[in-house]
Amino acid sequence: MAALINQPGAKRILMVSRWGESLDLANAMKEEGHAMKFYIEDRPSREIGYGFVPKVRDWKKHVDWADLIIFDYTGFGAEADRLREAGKPVFGGTAYTDQLELDRNFGQQELQRHKIKTIPSHEFHSFQEAIRFVETHPNAYVVKPMGETQELKQLLFVGKDDRGEDVVRLLRAYEKSWGAGFGSFQLQRRVKGVEISISAFFNGKSFLAPYNVTFEHKKLFPKEVGVSTGEMGSSMFWTAHSPLFERTLQKFGPALARENFRGHLDINCIVNGNGVYPLEFTSRFGYPQIFIQRAGITEPMGELLYGIAAGTRETLQTRKGFQVGAFIAVPPFPYDDKKTFDLFSKDAVVVFQKGTEGIHPMHLKQVGDQWLITGNTGLAVLVTGTGLTMKDAQRTMYNRIGSVIVNNGYYRTDIGDRWQEDSDKLWSWGYL
Template sequence: MRILGIGECNDLAAMHHGFARRGHAVRVFVEDPACRDVHAGLLDFTDDWERELGWVREAGEDGLVVFESAVKGELQDRLRHEGFQVIGGSALGDRLEADRDFGQQVLREAGLKTAASHRFTDYAAAAQWVRGHRGRYVLKFNGADSPRTRNYVGQMDDGFDLLALLGLYAARQQPGEAVDFVLMDHLEGVEVGVGGYFDGCRFLQPACIDFEHKHFFPGELGELTGEMGTIVSYRGSRRLFDAVLAPVAPLLRESGYVGYINVNLIANEDGLWPLEFTSRFGYPGYAICEALHEEPWEAIFRRMLRRDGDAIATRGGFACGVVLTVPPFPYRQGYEELGKGAPVCVRDDLPAADRAQLSFAEVALVQDRLVTSGVTGYVGVATGVAATVAQANAQALRIARGVAVPNLRYRRDIGERVAGGDLARLQRLGWYDRPAPLPMHHPPALA
């Protein structure tokens, strides 16, 4: 195949590298100049994606354009209209993720309950509202490319901590700087996501179920990073899929959406409460999902584009992904001094099968040596697969220990709250069908 990757930060670098290793011709366009060293020496790059469209078109059905983000949906729609095969999303998908009010409206119309949410474009107005409506709220900025570290989950029932943060943001706001955010009622329950691959007409089965761990430190402390690790399974998701994703299929079909889409939720005794859409591949979600695939991405993408099947081949059990970082992640400030250019070494005794479960992100090959690159210190993700969440975590940590980078950091508790009660509670609430145990493989009997 001929594959053109288009993105802002080369977040799909590991996917593109996999395409290239399997013999496909890959060219990647990275919009942000600061990210153009991500996978340098490992991928072929272009400085003009439009110039490559003829190269893609010449390949006919073997030509593919892959988008990494949810900010270029209109361009994706236009390229599809011009006859190109595109995996990514659509203009509707961009709006579902970026405009939280709209996403909540769509989910309400699909029959789901939504938490009260209030939109603001002024910090002072938001603070005044909180003073009159004391409570615990979650602050989330609109925009698919908004920094996740600025979001905040309120901790105090009277909203005092949120008021203090709004005051800080107001004091630091630059002249002319526009802000757009929501305050959503805080919800208690199991945080869970359900995601699937939409081929422009229908969802391929099975959908996946995921449990993200967004805070930087164990025990859900520290910054909201986007994701420090995730538990994923392709089993037991049917009830969530039927309630959440299946109802939005007609809207996705009408918009021409082709790609992965996910809805994050809170499940509790009062039902399902959707929080937000992710109208793109998740990071590191796509790499963790890949560990459970029995076929490569290009086979899945061909099926989605040709609509010649309604299923993907997946493994049972759970995948645990552990994100590997160096300072100053999750921030950009100080990376040149603190973490960039550090050697990334993989132990010689790490088996080849384990090495295949390492998906590197912000790295580059310089003089035959792998080093950290990019803008934040997001080194990659180590993924383990096993029959249980705890076993998958142990596998992922064993693989992570096979990587040596100065000042490497990662969470060791990915999946503990899932195995320690969230999965059982989700089952009691009726939203998880626990699959049958995986078959045990016994050694042959001695003669």
């Protein structure tokens, strides 16, 4: 380890992870020559990463060792603030940016304070109260859990009935199955348009150009059919100039500078001919967004993240064209069912027929030269592709997927297809 640190530019990097989602990033920085230590907070996920990167059981004992500390999820903002005040280079959130993501009402209030359009939404603490609201104000709504429940992505529901009758049926079902344990949730008016997100890195003073435009594919099956999963894959590109950035993220620059934020911020939006309507913040790495972004970033990630945390980086180097990525999942994804996972997926081998280029480890461990599925939810790998056109990027990604053998694996076959139609609309509305 000591010899490694003597290499020019090599850093000691401590990765503090909530679920182990950032394994691919930690492994990439290890391969760049940095000394890594990887901590996972969630106990059932702690086997993730064994054999790939050195693991630690208590991250706080290694703070003095680290040249750079990276927090990969929300909830660590207050800790990150204290470490920055003590002089440590930290990449991650702040107490303020954590609240932007975790408290949906606060996020909407901040959007309004920055003179950004918002979609009407209401917070509820009981299902009966929400049902009465929909019956009194019939419309199409989106049900968005808040607090810890929002981590269960399959509970998010996008209503299609213009009178909200499908939402009422869902709320009654949730009341029977969850009762008071569901916690608070939000009903947001459904607005039709193109779903798109704009994101960028922030160095404590300003956003780094270029900016990232992402199109998420959240449903389990192609053509947006089935249960919400959080995400099955994304397509994206980088741009130095974006009307969407100017109308949303850019307005938060002064507030983020006051908070000394040094990390990554994403705003997911619905856009149409009437304007931009932000839906929610992600004030951390997005998953799988960061892995697909990495496919488009043409410089070492350790050097980039250290520069952002230290406040010395003002730009980043990216590819022209498009990047796409798709998860290969196994049972019980997107659900958490230990019995099913143990029966069908635990310790299953990921087999590569043409090498591992563009293959990003997710919930895996490495034993010898074999990648084995671990954790408890069933995300095996994320496969990426790049190209000057969206079709080129898709072709590369799906060729790579075809060379990966994962027993009982499944993935979406249409990641990036939306671009053909969405791009025409975005051009006509002036967002590209």
